[in-house]
Amino acid sequence: MKGLFGEPAWDILLDLFIAYKRGTELQVSSVCLEAGVPSTTILRWIARLEREGLLYRQADTGDSRRRYVRLTQDGLTMMRNILGAIGTF
Template identity: 35%
Template sequence: MADIDVRKLAEQLDAAQAILDEIRVTSGCDAFGPAREPASKRVEAALESAQRALHERKTRTNFVGNPEMFGEPAWDMLLDLFIRQTKDEKISGKNAFIDAEAPTATAKRWLKVLEQNGLIISQPDPASSDGDRTHLTPTGYEGMLRYLESIAH
């Protein structure tokens, strides 16, 4: 399932959930908890959290120096991929190295670990001179969405 399909599916499921919530409320069965936010609101809150988290991580090196001292290249890559994927931007594996602000060997190692854990996938992109395109898997995207949404509130 492509990354864009995950968002469409989430929106469809949220639309169905909204209908169920309306039925529940009008039937007097609202004891099942509050209605969920629409997918667009969830994604917007998660995107803001991701952008804030990445900005804070990069800003702290301005105050304490040496980025390697607090480096979390895997987390930086996940945040960056989530932001770009949510904005429908494409990212090459090469750009993931740069954005992680880690040495290339370290970034490659972490990309491999993230891929082995089913959080990202790199696929050849014949339409690009950059080679591979890297993106979050549906599992990786949903995990990031849920985490970032949870810290947004």
């Protein structure tokens, strides 16, 4: 997991954790917009975080053009541990 907590990986993980806590979902395109960096950069980070087992992408059953991105159980656990360790959770 070395290097995952620099920009924009941390932003992606934090956005997904906040969405989880709010009970909302983020589309891949929304993650790209919110990060404020080129979409190609975000897509590379999403792929890396997916390979690390921290998030996954899932197609929308109602619209095949849309894909959602969510934290895995490992991703949720990691974010809870990190945020708990710094006293923000």
